[in-house]
Structure formats: structure tokens, C-alpha cells
């Protein structure tokens with residue numbers, strides 16, 4: 051089985067279902083009984099794998115992880131309650147007090163807050179650099195750096211870094227290369243082929259399919275030698291390339307309780323089955339709308355890595371051959387013009403999500419980034435004139451018509 055569409059639909063059950071159900075049922079049970087005290091003892095100490103308590107593992111969640119593992123080609127996957135749950139669990143596992151992570155200020159606002167406030171409180175430092183500048187990135191890494199962290203397409207700046215170049219730096223420095231692939235999940239981006247060790251993503255977005263549920267994933271491609279990470283070196287002696295997955299599953303996620311619920315695992319498992327279809331449609335819609343917006347006199351600038359005149363075009367073609375995602379941004383003359391335009395839209399909804407089936411639109415500076423000062427917003431690449439369009443799978447002509455009528459009045 052090798053095609054993405056096939057792999058997204060067919061995954062073997064780890065245990066035969068009593069009724070030969072075609073969908074893994076929702077095991078909405080907190081605890082699972084053992085036949086004997088000996089069996090229960092064996093499963094608690096890991097000698098006999100069995101589900102005991104749903105904060106530790108659950109059959110529906112495990113099946114979703116299995117499906118994602120097959121789909122992506124990762125050696126293992128951990129599902130968490132949200133993208134932020136996956137990101138926080140990952141950084142709490144690979145780094146500690148006095149360590150640092152090298153990243154850019156051009157990242158998702160809540161991830162920036164995770165680094166600059168929540169993790170900082172526990173002594174984890176963040177070194178902000180320009181990840182599109184390989185020399186600068188290599189220069190800021192020091193002996194306390196545990197990872198380079200990037201977003202494959204940054205949200206909302208839509209910047210694309212040379213991932214092969216970053217992978218070469220990570221390899222030389224023996225540190226992890228971690229990519230947030232929310233905008234380009236497996237199928238749109240082949241992470242291991244570009245030297246990414248760990249993929250972390252919000253499955254709330256593309257994978258859930260129609261914004262049904264929150265979820266997050268950590269995928270490990272098995273290419274990092276965890277003896278190089280002081281927090282995992284001991285586990286690496288025993289579990290080799292599985293050290294991180296082992297620690298996440300048996301300790302960190304258990305202790306944090308940030309697990310995906312069985313119901314959401316079911317929804318996301320269904321969502322995954324149509325990912326290839328939806329991604330194809332939404333990426334095609336996005337490119338067409340980007341080209342359309344470029345022809346409008348009211349639009350100052352359109353940003354989409356799939357546009358031939360985008361500074362990221364060459365890298366996007368190489369790294370995301372199946373489509374450069376379904377997010378574009380554009381600028382109008384002022385914040386007032388942006389608000390007027392947003393208020394005139396009839397079909398496109400004003401909301402803060404992406405990769406919904408519906409097309410959604412937002413003014414990032416006054417919403418997602420509202421907690422930051424004007425100066426911070428400038429360094430984060432979020433001007434007051436910017437609008438973010440998260441394109442769905444509606445008919446292109448209807449989306450175009452709605453944008454056109456709202457722009458004409460702007």
C-alpha cells in the first residue's frame with residue numbers, strides 16, 4: 051500500500067474487532083479491566099501491552115495514531131488534545147532549564163507566547179533568528195541549543211525557509227530539526243525527505259476535516275540519535291530511535307494529561323480519509339484566488355508561496371509539490387479599509403481558523419496578535435493592513451464573486 055489516498059483510508063486494526071466494524075468504534079471508557087491480577091501487573095510495568103486507563107492509552111486514539119503513522123511513514127505518532135498540547139509536550143520533553151530553542155519571531159502567535167512567556171518561566175530560552183538566513187541561523191546555535199524549530203509555511207507571514215539547508219545545520223550541530231507542518235501536513239510535505247526529525251502539527255486544521263475537533267500530533271521519523279540530547283540520552287540506551295516516543299507516551303503525556311479524547315480521535319480519523327481530496331481542492335482554490343486578487347486595483351499586495359512572483363516560489367515548488375497550502379494574505383490601504391471589506395463579505399466567514407471546509411477570513415493584527423504592541427507586531431510581520439484568507443473547498447466562482455463585491459465597495 052503506497053498511495054496517500056489509499057493509506058489515509060485503510061489501516062489495520064491492532065486487534066480484531068468483535069463485530070468486524072469497518073470504523074474503529076469510539077471506546078469512550080475511562081478504564082479497561084484485566085482478567086487476572088497478574089495481567090494487570092504485567093500491563094502496568096509494560097511487560098504485556100494492554101489499555102488500562104484512557105489518560106495513558108485508549109484503543110480509538112491508538113488506532114488514529116496508527117493510521118497517521120501509516121499515512122506519514124513515521125516510525126510512530128503521538129496524538130494530543132490540540133496543536134498547542136503537542137507543541138508544549140514536545141518542548142517540555144526535549145529541553146529543560148538553561149537550554150534554548152532556535153526559531154524565528156515569524157511563527158504562530160500562541161507558539162510565540164508558549165516560548166516567550168510560558169516556557170520561559172521554567173528557564174527554557176528562545177533564540178530568535180531569521181531562519182531564511184542559514185548563516186545567521188548556524189551562528190546563533192550554542193552548546194545549550196536542543197533544536198531548530200520552524201513552521202514549513204509561517205502563519206501569517208507565509209515565509210518559507212530552506213528546510214534542507216536547516217537540516218544540514220541541525221545534522222552538523224547534532225540537534226533536532228522540528229517542523230510545525232500544520233499548513234502542509236503529510237501528503238503536502240514529505241518531512242523525512244527534507245531532513246526533518248520531528249513533525250508536530252495541529253490536526254485541528256487540515257486533518258480534522260471541516261473543523262470538527264481539536265487535536266495535535268507529534269511524528270518521529272526515527273532519524274535522530276537521542277544520545278545527543280541530555281534529557282533523552284538515558285532512554286536512548288534502551289529504546290534507541292524510539293526514546294522520544296517512549297518518554298512522551300509513558301511519562302510526559304501521562305503526567306500532563308494532554309491527551310486526545312476518543313471522540314476527537316474518531317472524528318479526526320474520519321477527517322484524514324478525505325484529506326487528499328480536500329487538500330487538492332483548497333490548494334487549487336487558493337492559487338486561483340491569489341491570482342485573482344493580484345488583478346484587483348484595491349489590493350496592494352498578495353502573498354502566497356504558490357505565486358510565481360513570490361520570493362518563496364522556488365522553495366515552495368521544491369518542498370510542497372502537491373500544493374503550497376490553503377492560506378494566503380493580502381494588504382489593503384488601511385486598517386479601516388480592511389474592516390469595511392471584511393464586513394461586506396456575504397459568503398466568506400469572519401473567523402480564526404484555517405483548513406476548514408468553509409473559507410474563513412481574519413484581520414490578524416486586531417485579533418490573533420492583539421496582545422502585542424505595534425512595535426512587536428511589526429517585528430512579527432503583522433501589519434495593520436494585512437488580511438488573512440484561509441481558503442476552503444467551496445466553488446471557486448462563488449468565492450471570487452464574494453471577494454469582488456466586497457472589494458468594489460472598499
Ligand SMILES: *Cc1c(COP(=O)(O)O)cnc(C)c1O
Pocket residue numbers: 132133134135158160161201205230232233251252253254255264265266
Ligand atoms: C492552529 C495552529 C497551532 C495550534 O493548534 P491548536 O490545535 O489550535 O492548538 C499551531 N501551529 C500552527 C501553525 C497553527 O496554525
